[in-house]
Amino acid sequence: MRHVAALAGVGVKTVSRVVNGEPNVSAATIAKVLDAARTLDFQPDLHAGNLRRADGRSRSLGLLVGSVDNPFAGALHRAVEDVALERGVAVFASSLDDDPEREQVAVAAFLRRRVDGLILTTVSGSQGYLAPELRRGTPVVFVDREPAGVESDSVVSDNADGAALATRHLLERGHRRIAYLGDRRGIQTAGERRRGFLEELGRHGVATRDVPVIEDLHDEESARRAALALLTGEEPPTAVFSSQNLVTIGVVRALRELGRHREVALVGFDDVPLGDLLEPGVTVVAQDPRAIGRIAAERVFARLDGDTGSPVREIVPTRLIARGSGEIPPEVSR
Known part of the structure; x- marks a missing residue:
């Protein structure tokens, strides 16, 4: 110096x-x-700087996402970085991989680096282990999934409403045999999307007891296999609602393998890369991960700047993007 x-x-x-x-x-x-x-x-020297700096800050944030190779997480990460870099703050990112043990290990690693705040996607049943850190005043914002066991800021999509929107889109085109293919059932967002799907069917007088609901699909390949089995069964659905982008990609692969991508309707939750370039294009209920990341980062910095108000729950709306796959009528699949 x-x-x-x-x-x-x-x-x-x-x-x-x-x-x-x-x-x-x-x-x-x-x-x-x-x-x-x-x-x-x-x-x-950031570690030495922490000791000398009057505010004791490290000029860094910890960001835990579902998986850095998921496009949703990548967009959220970029939005957090954009806000942080404007303030000269670095972002350390780690993948959760929907593993409760990995969640706590990653959070502990962030805290050892004395990050100024945390933005977390979580999967464990309770985040009560963060209570001491919250009492010390460390800003913690939960994204995508809401916390359990503690009260803190959160920024989430309207998952149940988005799933209902997708389901209604298919029902309005005449579908009644609609299958649900979902993520791991223990994940909060997956449960909300399943609830939105089933409740919308009920509102339209569709009996839900015989509706195919296949869960615990954690990647493209498991979703592809499940979709192949479903579509080659005795009473295949005329439409599919896939509740996560990797699951949607697996369903698309299965439909194309069977040559039925122009016969069976499909609406996915979350946008998929190049979904608009396929034929037909993939109809999706799109989240806004950039808005989620931006709002979450802004909440962290608001807390660091002195906001001591009650925890804030921000709900980011979803929107339906019709590209063709969700508009296929059931008559075509008979």
């Missing part, structure tokens, strides 16, 4: 204030310090 100060023609304390993002430093001074830092390839 002394070398940077000498090259920039400022004091060491000024360099420290620029590095730590403190206020009341002119833009010209900031530019001089940053130019000098780049010239000298200066990288601050």
